[in-house]
Amino acid sequence: MSVYDIVIGLEVHAQLATRTKIFCGCRTDFGAEPNSQVCSVCAGYPGVLPVLNRRVFELGLKAAVALGAEPARHVQFDRKNYFYPDLPKGYQISQFRHPIGSGGEVEIDSPDGTRLIKLVRLHLEEDAGKLIHDASGSSLVDLNRAGVPLAEIVSEPVLKTPEEAQAYLIELRAILRAAGVSDADMEKGQLRCDANISLRKTAADPLGTKVEIKNMNSFRHVRDALAFEITRQAKVLDAGELIVQETRLWDPDAGRTASMRSKEEAHDYRYFPEPDLVPFEVDDERIRRIRETLEELPRQKRTRFCDQYGLNLYDAGVLMADDAVCRVFEELAGKYASAKTLANWLTGPVTAYLNEQGLGGEALGAGRMDHAGFLELLVLVDGGKVSLKAAREKIFPEFMKSGKRPSVILEESGLAQISDDASLITAVDEVLQSHPGPVADFRAGKTNALQFLVGQLMKATRGKANPARVKTLLEERLGR
Ligand SMILES: [Zn+2]
Numbered sequence: 001m002s003v004y005d006i007v008i009g010l011e012v013h014a015q016l017a018t019r020t021k022i023f024c025g026c027r028t029d030f031g032a033e034p035n036s037q038v039c040s041v042c043a044g045y046p047g048v049l050p051v052l053n054r055r056v057f058e059l060g061l062k063a064a065v066a067l068g069a070e071p072a073r074h075v076q077f078d079r080k081n082y083f084y085p086d087l088p089k090g091y092q093i094s095q096f097r098h099p100i101g102s103g104g105e106v107e108i109d110s111p112d113g114t115r116l117i118k119l120v121r122l123h124l125e126e127d128a129g130k131l132i133h134d135a136s137g138s139s140l141v142d143l144n145r146a147g148v149p150l151a152e153i154v155s156e157p158v159l160k161t162p163e164e165a166q167a168y169l170i171e172l173r174a175i176l177r178a179a180g181v182s183d184a185d186m187e188k189g190q191l192r193c194d195a196n197i198s199l200r201k202t203a204a205d206p207l208g209t210k211v212e213i214k215n216m217n218s219f220r221h222v223r224d225a226l227a228f229e230i231t232r233q234a235k236v237l238d239a240g241e242l243i244v245q246e247t248r249l250w251d252p253d254a255g256r257t258a259s260m261r262s263k264e265e266a267h268d269y270r271y272f273p274e275p276d277l278v279p280f281e282v283d284d285e286r287i288r289r290i291r292e293t294l295e296e297l298p299r300q301k302r303t304r305f306c307d308q309y310g311l312n313l314y315d316a317g318v319l320m321a322d323d324a325v326c327r328v329f330e331e332l333a334g335k336y337a338s339a340k341t342l343a344n345w346l347t348g349p350v351t352a353y354l355n356e357q358g359l360g361g362e363a364l365g366a367g368r369m370d371h372a373g374f375l376e377l378l379v380l381v382d383g384g385k386v387s388l389k390a391a392r393e394k395i396f397p398e399f400m401k402s403g404k405r406p407s408v409i410l411e412e413s414g415l416a417q418i419s420d421d422a423s424l425i426t427a428v429d430e431v432l433q434s435h436p437g438p439v440a441d442f443r444a445g446k447t448n449a450l451q452f453l454v455g456q457l458m459k460a461t462r463g464k465a466n467p468a469r470v471k472t473l474l475e476e477r478l479g480r
Helices: 054-066 162-178 219-238 284-293 298-309 313-320 323-333 339-357 371-382 388-402 406-413 421-434 436-443 448-460 467-477
Strands: 005-015 078-081 091-094 105-110 113-126 130-133 139-142 149-155 191-200 211-216 246-251 256-262
Touching: 005 162, 005 219, 054 113, 054 149, 054 162, 054 284, 091 113, 105 162, 113 162, 162 191, 162 219, 162 298, 191 219, 211 219, 219 246, 219 256, 298 313, 298 339, 313 323, 313 339, 323 339, 323 371, 339 371, 339 388, 371 388, 371 406, 388 406, 421 436, 421 448, 421 467, 436 448, 448 467
Parallel strands: 211 246
Antiparallel strands: 005 149, 005 191, 078 091, 105 113, 113 149, 130 139, 191 211, 246 256
């Protein structure tokens, strides 16, 4: 298979975090009984009038600012005309000529370093209903989603690999969440992605024929679908054939994309200004207020974590993957000597424990985990009172389950590490006496023998000795 230059662009639909729909007062609760959150407006009865939800407009502007886009000064909606059974009005209210945000960028880490992925635009629109195809072959319509507010975010076609596409989606979701614009929960359909992909011989060639993959609702699906398409299209091109411009769907079970419709069936949407919604202007003061009240965004937070706590970018990123864990870190960082050790504990054994128990990061909240007790455990390890291994595997889980102080658990469990030199020196001398061979080897320059002696001592103390201290004492005794 030849190597091609890959060009990927993504269109993301993010559900805005409102309690009610974009043009009526119906609720947007997830999982409600089908057609229980519907009125004459969102069901598209003739003659009804939409009223723009103020919160949707505000969140749209905020999303634009958070993504570094130029926020709209003139707000206007357009009708996008098409027929589908889940769209009773026969048109969708969207923004065509005047998107709520123009331009913008999302910064991602790629193997070539940091890359700025430019955005084309961000516009507001209403979601359509949902068709449910039942076992008898009938199709049912649920209009609960009709009129749910969406922001469509369109990237420039500048992504180069499926991994970059995934990194872009992860960062985009983090920005939307940090700004409080969308919960972006993919399992609830609050973040969906369409991908355009084309291949060409080299980056200097004109763009190849693009294929669109529709409606993916997990990062893994996006990555896998793109990887599949790259191989499929490369094979077509290698055989000297042409790529068909079409829309395809990803089938995660079969692990392949399949054609949904070709270009001949493409729509002409005949956009025109929505006559039922009055256009209005946005003044500078409103935009200034949004900028002022914008929450700390992920990229700024990662940088701050590096500056303030001395973490590296990778550790900061891992820590920020869970908001609740991240909050606990910030609460405790000032009360403990090493931010790095604290971060390692939280993202390592603590997160592993939460996953194992099926708990979320909330289980670490002040009311549920004894913060002073947790820090006591870290100090016990630092002071050599207990091995890191025993602390992670035995004491921490027991602390979480029983709520007892780690020092109490340590006393009761007999896991206390022997660090005091008096008892260790006796043990060291015994080991040296009973293993004259390795002692002679070590003195003859075979440094590996030291490791053997450390092992013997750990065995003699049933793992309770502090290995670092043992090593130092052995070296001192052996006259090194
Ligand atoms: Zn409604």
